[in-house]
Amino acid sequence: MVRLFAAAVLAASPAATQPALEAPLPPVRPWHGASERLIANSGDRWITPAEAAAFATTPDYAATRAWLDRLVAASPLLSIETFGRSPQGRDLYYVRAHKGGTTPKPVVLVQAGIHAGEIEGKDAGLMLLRDIGLRGKDRLLDSVDLVFVPIYNADGHERSSPWNRPNQRGPRDMGWRTTAQNLNLNRDYLKADAPETRAMIALIRRLDPVLYLDLHVTDGIDHRYDVTYAFSGWRSYGARSAAIGRLLDTGLRPAMDAALVEAGHTPGYYVSTIDNRAPEKGMSQDVDTPRFSTGYGDTAHIPTLLVETHSLKPYRQRVLGTYVFVEEALRFAGERAAELRSAIAADRAARPVTMTATWKPNPVPLYSVDFLGLAHDSYRSPASGRDELRWLPKPVTFKMPVYGSLPDKVVQLPKAWWVPATLPHVIDLLRLHGVTIEPVAAPVTRTLDMARATNPKLGSASEGHVPLDATIVHETRRETMPAGSVRVPADQPLGLLAAYLLEPESEEGVLAWNMAPGMLQRTEYIEGYAIAPLADRMLASDPALRAAFDAKLKADPAFAADPTARLQWFYARTPYYDERYLLYPIGREVN
Numbered sequence: 301m302v303r304l305f306a307a308a309v310l311a312a313s314p315a316a317t318q319p320a321l322e323a324p325l326p327p328v329r330p331w332h333g334a335s336e337r338l339i340a341n342s343g344d345r346w347i348t349p350a351e352a353a354a355f356a357t358t359p360d361y362a363a364t365r366a367w368l369d370r371l372v373a374a375s376p377l378l379s380i381e382t383f384g385r386s387p388q389g390r391d392l393y394y395v396r397a398h399k400g401g402t403t404p405k406p407v408v409l410v411q412a413g414i415h416a417g418e419i420e421g422k423d424a425g426l427m428l429l430r431d432i433g434l435r436g437k438d439r440l441l442d443s444v445d446l447v448f449v450p451i452y453n454a455d456g457h458e459r460s461s462p463w464n465r466p467n468q469r470g471p472r473d474m475g476w477r478t479t480a481q482n483l484n485l486n487r488d489y490l491k492a493d494a495p496e497t498r499a500m501i502a503l504i505r506r507l508d509p510v511l512y513l514d515l516h517v518t519d520g521i522d523h524r525y526d527v528t529y530a531f532s533g534w535r536s537y538g539a540r541s542a543a544i545g546r547l548l549d550t551g552l553r554p555a556m557d558a559a560l561v562e563a564g565h566t567p568g569y570y571v572s573t574i575d576n577r578a579p580e581k582g583m584s585q586d587v588d589t590p591r592f593s594t595g596y597g598d599t600a601h602i603p604t605l606l607v608e609t610h611s612l613k614p615y616r617q618r619v620l621g622t623y624v625f626v627e628e629a630l631r632f633a634g635e636r637a638a639e640l641r642s643a644i645a646a647d648r649a650a651r652p653v654t655m656t657a658t659w660k661p662n663p664v665p666l667y668s669v670d671f672l673g674l675a676h677d678s679y680r681s682p683a684s685g686r687d688e689l690r691w692l693p694k695p696v697t698f699k700m701p702v703y704g705s706l707p708d709k710v711v712q713l714p715k716a717w718w719v720p721a722t723l724p725h726v727i728d729l730l731r732l733h734g735v736t737i738e739p740v741a742a743p744v745t746r747t748l749d750m751a752r753a754t755n756p757k758l759g760s761a762s763e764g765h766v767p768l769d770a771t772i773v774h775e776t777r778r779e780t781m782p783a784g785s786v787r788v789p790a791d792q793p794l795g796l797l798a799a800y801l802l803e804p805e806s807e808e809g810v811l812a813w814n815m816a817p818g819m820l821q822r823t824e825y826i827e828g829y830a831i832a833p834l835a836d837r838m839l840a841s842d843p844a845l846r847a848a849f850d851a852k853l854k855a856d857p858a859f860a861a862d863p864t865a866r867l868q869w870f871y872a873r874t875p876y877y878d879e880r881y882l883l884y885p886i887g888r889e890v891n
């Protein structure tokens with residue numbers, strides 16, 4: 301059955317008839333570990349589809365749901381619930397594992413398949429839910445509930461093919477990175493364009509998890525780590541949620557590393573090298589912005605872990621490593637739920653007064669690690685015409701510098717922002733994220749700090765937007781905010797999240813994503829028969845203006861030779877000109 305399905309897929313792809321087109325991967329390294337004992341025996345009635353296929357394949361959306369429905373029906377600890385719908389009409393659902401009465405417990409939220417080709421989280425979760433629901437691991441539920449989303453990017457999961465991830469060792473057919481709307485859900489947390497993101501944010505708000513896991517696979521370079529992970533605050537660096545970062549770093553990290561090592565895995569920090577062709581140069585530990593799960597969690601004060609198994613390790617090994625990770629996270633959260641809660645509360649009580657809008661590379665490493673690498677050599681590629689890197693199965697350990705960033709542009713937060721009723725989609729977004737807003741029932745006129753986007757330049761299409769780059773110039777204005785506008789106080793737990801969305805300098809916000817594109821268009825104009833005599837009169841009556849005009853003519857020959865540009869120059873200096881042109885409509889209350 302499985303073989304027939306694969307043959308059909310292969311036949312459908314013209315490239316598939318040419319095995320020479322399969323990307324050759326670096327040599328596989330043999331692996332054995334205690335976590336292999338987690339695999340159900342063949343013939344076990346509760347064997348998962350991936351186990352039954354010896355981890356050569358992963359079940360599709362329907363087969364996954366059918367297996368889970370059967371499991372949930374068999375275990376009183378498990379229930380299944382829909383929390384949204386994909387653009388192609390698939391239910392987004394989770395399995396909740398809960399024990400003992402109706403009192404809600406702190407939740408550990410685990411999502412698999414945000415990038416649907418990176419899918420071992422799903423197969424690991426099926427095994428773990430079985431072992432919790434039917435095989436005695438229900439002690440994990442003594443103090444916490446597990447809420448498990450097996451296939452977050454459901455539409456991407458069904459765009460399945462053997463050709464989707466050339467750098468990944470199995471499963472044979474894997475899903476697609478982005479959604480049916482070609483949105484990357486792990487760039488969408490703050491702007492929340494995708495219905496999937498909106499459903500997930502609403503779920504996060506409803507559950508308010510004490511721990512949130514986002515399960516992935518990463519490629520990049522070859523090395524010996526099989527389970528890498530990251531969170532804000534790793535080795536005391538980069539956390540906006542300082543108390544959460546400290547607890548994850550001093551509490552979770554050593555426990556997690558020990559559990560993974562004991563199960564035969566090799567944990568490490570998420571490997572993101574500065575130069576994949578020269579890995580020894582170093583790797584980076586970024587401060588994630590809130591478009592990412594980790595950056596969002598850090599900004600919204602939700603303890604969030606990014607898990608990235610290594611794509612060159614076999615699927616079986618990756619599933620098992622992910623299982624161990626999720627189980628240990630659940631155990632940790634159960635034992636330390638009270639500490640997690642107080643760290644969350646402490647970070648939600650903090651009131652940052654600045655937002656780092658942009659970062660720049662720090663030339664000095666944060667620290668270095670004894671990196672468990674693999675040797676490489678090079679060969680001449682006739683195709684590229686240069687020396688290409690080739691990975692070898694020989695272990696090498698070397699000092700790997702880890703680089704962070706330095707704040708570049710830092711913005712002082714205002715007392716509040718004012719979002720006019722004319723931007724209902726922005727107000728909706730604030731509501732979605734749970735930001736406290738104060739709607740006004742009648743028009744309000746007040747002095748605000750406003751931003752004008754000078755030299756606006758549209759960028760290349762990115763994440764469903766045509767982003768806007770501009771030089772921001774601030775001005776003080778009397779503004780009237782119509783009824784239905786909202787005041788967004790900075791003094792609230794999600795003040796920093798609001799800042800990322802609303803500050804004109806934010807790289808993640810309404811202006812940068814060009815979510816208020818009306819500001820870029822000038823719609824009124826003046827005819828030549830009106831502006832030319834008016835300009836002549838202005839020149840004759842205003843010596844300062846005349847001097848400025850003469851200087852402009854001297855400095856800019858193209859301008860001097862362009863009658864329309866010359867008249868425009870005067871138009872911009874008349875009261876007829878659109879004074880709201882390029883004005884960012886969200887105001888800042890600074891006093």
Ligand SMILES: [Zn+2]
Nearest residue numbers: 415418516517
């Ligand atoms: Zn990913």
